[in-house]
Amino acid sequence: MASSSASDQAKQGLSWMEWLQGWSNVIYEIFFQRIEARHLKSPLPLPPLNDLCCIVTGATSGIGLEIARQLAESGANVVMAVRNPTAAHSLIQTWQNQTSRKDSLKIDVMELNLLSLESVVRFSETWNSLGKPLNVLINNAGIFSIGEPQKFSNDGYETHMQVNHLAPALLSLLLLPSLKRGAPSRIINVNSVMHFVSTVDPNDMNFVSGKRKFSSLEGYSSSKLAQVMFSNVLHKRLPTESGISIICVGPGCAQTNVARDLPKIVQVGYRLIPLILFNAEEASRSALFAATDPEIPKYCAQLRWDEWPACAYISYSCRPVNPSNESLRMDVSSLVWEKTLDMIGLSGDCLDMLLEGKEIQCRYLCFFTNPCTPKFLCTCAPVNFQLFDHGSAGTANIRFWMTT
Structure with missing residues (x-):
């Protein structure tokens, strides 16, 4: 009954006051982010990160590229999870030639296509x-296909919702055993101020019912709100003893490849306002702060103890802020959690089972065994992963994974 009631209360859109407040947040960020973040250096100074193991999705361009590069240059073991491994390899060679470190950067490359849940x-x-x-x-990869018609992945899901929310949610859950082994550990979701100007209908996250008119703007902002809502529930349900913190970050409004699908004339205007927008290095600071600041786990724990209904949200100025009021609706957030699990093919008890190393069932895999010897058996044809060494002497730590 509670779920039905909450479902009935799911909005088809914001009230005019909520809409105005949401867009006020967006406009304020665009024009005042540089003032708000003037205390930050660029690049953000990082402590030594030796032996820290990090996975960064979408690491061949934009914010993800800067995150991966700066983490590696600070000594972290970085895995670039990307659609184009060849591009990642070229970047690594460039970074190796430019680094001031005495030893080589420790970077792996693994292929990951968020438009395929099977790939995840x-x-x-x-x-x-x-x-x-x-x-x-660090779930960084995302798309914003402004002005484009509605598109669906081969999995049958609207592409913004899949790339920006569903695939990162599946990745985060399936990697929980490794994150538990690495505790204290962190899941960082690169979000957007655009989540302030949308709602999520748990019964129509795919925009197919006709109740809401689809636009690329609505698809993007709704996917980012769904990400915050899912993160809030994951934050609440993860046991303290797991040692895993959940953080959403706002990178600010930046000039990155997220605008690669903009109409050409809009892209011209987009590039004429660099004095307002962040560059990728500046936009990477909130994620890097969330990944490395030693106080973040304490802050996340405090939110849990205070029973605050949201996970940590770090702004482009590297300060804690509140997400949108809509994201704090725990009744709708719980429905988004349940619907997300259904869409990615996981059961309602998957969280506990994954943390305990028990077998889980999903339409994209057969089972998951004990985390000491983890294994997925896919229902699709088996895949062989081959390991290649790249580069010359001094780059033995660079490895390249690709499917064959």
Whole structure:
């Protein structure tokens, strides 16, 4: 009955007052972010990160590129989870030639396509099978196809919702055993101020019922709100003893490849306002802060003890802020959690089972075994992962994974 009531209360849109407040947040961020973040250096100074293991999605361009590069230059073991491994390899060679470090950068490349939930499962299977602890997962990859018609992935989901929310949610859950091994560990979701100007209908997250008119703006902002809502529930349900913190970050309004699908004439205007927008290095600071600041786990724990209904949200100025009021609706957030699990093919008890290393069932995999010897068996044809060495002497730590 409670779920039905909450479902009935799901909004088809914001009230005019909520809409005005949401867009006020967006406009304020665009024009005042540089003032708000004037105390930050660029690049953000990082402490030595030796032995810290980090996975960064979408690491071949924009914010993800800067996150991966700066983490690696600070000594972290970085895994670039990308659609284009060849591009990642080229970047690594460039970074190796430019680095001031005496030793080589420690970077791995693994193929990951968020438009395929099967790819997410395979990636997770491969990483978990290594038996390594994971300290930081940064879900950075995202799309914003402004002005484009509605598109669906091969999995049948609206592309913004899949890339920006569903696939990162599946990745985060399936990597929980590795994150537990690496505790204290962190899941960092790169979000957007655009989540302030949308709602999520748990019964129509795919925008197919006709109740809401789809636009690329609505698809993007709704996916980012769904990400915050899912993160809030995950934050509440993860046991304290797991040692895993959940953080959403706002990178600010930045000039990155997220605008690659903009109409050409809009892209011209987009590039004429660099004095207002952040560059990728500046926009990476909130995620880097969330990944490395020693006080973050304490702050996340405090939110849990205070029974605050949201996970930590760090702004572009590297300060804690509140997400939108809509994201704090725990009744709707719980429905978004349940619907997300259904869409990615996981059961309602998957969280506890994954943390305990028990077998889980999903339409994208057969089972998951004990985290000491993790393994996914996909219902699709088996995949072989081959390991290649790249580069010359001094780059033995660079490895390249690709499917064959």
